Amino acid sequence: MVAPPDNDVLWARALHFTYNDGSPALSGVSLGVQEGEVLAVIGPRGSGKTTLLRCLSGLLATRRGEIWFNSVPVHTMNPLARERLRRDRFSWIDPHPSLVPELTVWENAALPLMLRGTSRRRAKTAALEWLERLDVGEAARKRPHQLLQAERQRVCVARALAPAPTVLFADEPAAPLHRADRVRVLRTLTTAARSHGITVVLASYETDAAILADRTITLLDGRRVNSVHLPPVAGTEGRAACSLSV
Numbered sequence: 287m288v289a290p291p292d293n294d295v296l297w298a299r300a301l302h303f304t305y306n307d308g309s310p311a312l313s314g315v316s317l318g319v320q321e322g323e324v325l326a327v328i329g330p331r332g333s334g335k336t337t338l339l340r341c342l343s344g345l346l347a348t349r350r351g352e353i354w355f356n357s358v359p360v361h362t363m364n365p366l367a368r369e370r371l372r373r374d375r376f377s378w379i380d381p382h383p384s385l386v387p388e389l390t391v392w393e394n395a396a397l398p399l400m401l402r403g404t405s406r407r408r409a410k411t412a413a414l415e416w417l418e419r420l421d422v423g424e425a426a427r428k429r430p431h432q433l434l435q436a437e438r439q440r441v442c443v444a445r446a447l448a449p450a451p452t453v454l455f456a457d458e459p460a461a462p463l464h465r466a467d468r469v470r471v472l473r474t475l476t477t478a479a480r481s482h483g484i485t486v487v488l489a490s491y492e493t494d495a496a497i498l499a500d501r502t503i504t505l506l507d508g509r510r511v512n513s514v515h516l517p518p519v520a521g522t523e524g525r526a527a528c529s530l531s532v
């Protein structure tokens with residue numbers, strides 16, 4: 287087993303992942319993420335971005351390949367150890383805002399901190415600070431259904447940043463938003479993460495994310511590539527080739 291470089295907070299080698307139904311998702315992906323870096327993982331739909339983030343965060347167990355977090359092997363951890371790692375060191379943002387409808391906005395934002403054992407009072411203070419920073423402080427006592435989708439997504443960003451995770455995994459966090467909101471959410475997320483030294487792995491099918499990232503890697507059909515030039519799919523006629531430049 288090759289030891290990962292010291293300055294990489296996350297390091298993966300030759301990752302392969304196939305879903306139970308046989309769908310291939312990752313084919314030999316290797317990468318390193320340095321501490322405090324904002325890494326954008328971009329590629330078209332179905333290229334394996336979500337699967338890569340799920341594997342790196344320990345949500346999915348890899349069957350082939352290695353994943354190391356701060357020089358600790360994640361690929362050999364049992365499910366409980368991976369769950370603890372996710373709870374204590376990682377945060378996750380989904381493409382669509384998912385909040386607990388019965389809780390208020392601040393309770394939602396404070397939830398990961400309380401799950402880590404922080405007292406309700408301290409968790410509330412941290413949650414309120416982050417909600418203010420994300421411009422949703424005034425909604426703190428409302429329920430999620432009273433907010434716009436863009437506001438709910440900002441609450442999810444606040445919830446992810448409040449525990450000061452070592453690594454924040456953001457899976458297309460701005461996907462459901464209008465362009466203005468999208469850029470704003472991505473900018474706020476990357477700026478806040480940088481100011482707190484939080485490492486970010488950001489998946490996106492748009493190039494917006496690449497502009498705000500320190501570095502970009504591109505996936506196509508589960509492999510790392512330098513750039514994406516999609517030829518017409520066999521059997522289809524007149525489909526324009528699509529290119530994605532990074």
Ligand SMILES: Nc1ncnc2c1ncn2[C@@H]1O[C@H](COP(=O)(O)OP(=O)(O)OP(=O)(O)O)[C@@H](O)[C@H]1O
Binds near residue numbers: 305307311
């Ligand atoms: N739960 C699943 N079961 C079976 N196959 C899956 C599952 N999730 C993803 N896949 C397949 O794995 C491959 C990679 O999907 P993945 O969602 O990781 O890509 P992606 O780049 O994140 O795409 P998107 O931008 O649409 O989310 C695709 O072929 C997809 O159909």
